[in-house]
Amino acid sequence: MTPFARVLRVLRAFVRALGIALLVPVLLFEEWGWEPLAALMARLARLPFWARLENHLRQLPPWGALLAFFVPVMLLLPVKVLALFLFSRGHAATALTVLVLAKLVGTAIVARIFQLVERPLMRIPWFARWYPRWKAWKDRVLTIVRQSRPWRMVRALKGRIARGWRRFKEG
Incomplete structure (x- = not known):
C-alpha cells in the first residue's frame, strides 16, 4: 500500500x-x-x-x-x-x-x-432500499453506545436516582 x-x-x-x-x-x-x-x-x-x-x-x-x-x-x-x-x-x-x-x-x-x-x-424504490439499511446501521450504532461503559454508568445512576426518589415520595 x-x-x-x-x-x-x-x-x-x-x-x-x-x-x-x-x-x-x-x-x-x-x-x-x-x-x-x-x-x-x-x-x-x-x-x-x-x-x-x-x-x-x-x-x-x-x-x-x-x-x-x-x-x-x-x-x-x-x-x-x-x-x-x-x-x-x-x-x-x-x-x-x-x-x-x-x-x-x-x-x-x-x-x-x-x-x-x-x-x-x-x-418508493430508493426509500424501500435505503430505509432498512439506515435502520440497521442506526441500531448497530445504538447497540455499541448502549454497551459502552459511560452509557451503563449513566443508566445505573438514573436507576439509583429513581429508586431514591420513590423512597423519598413514600416517606
Missing part, C-alpha cells in the same frame, strides 16, 4: 468516526423521543380537525407522503437559523431553549407523520 493510500485510509476512518460521534447525540435523542412524542401527537387525533388531517396523510400517494414527511423539517429550518442568530447576539440561553423546543416539536411531528406515511414511503 502506498503512503498516500494509507493516509487516505486513515483519513476516511477519521471522518467516519467523527461523523458517527456527531450523529450519536442526535440518534440518541430521536431514539429516546421518537415513540413517546409520536404517541403524544397521536392523542391529537381526538380532535376532529386533526383526525381528518391524519386520515388525509394516510391516503397520500408515495411522493406526497415524502413531501409531507419533509415539510416539517423544512419549516423548522428558519427556527434553527433564528436560534443561531440569537446565539450570535449573546442570548445563549434563549437560543438553546429555541433549539430544544424546535427539536422536540420537530421530532414529535416528524415521528407521527412517519407512522402515518411509512407504507406509501416504502413504495
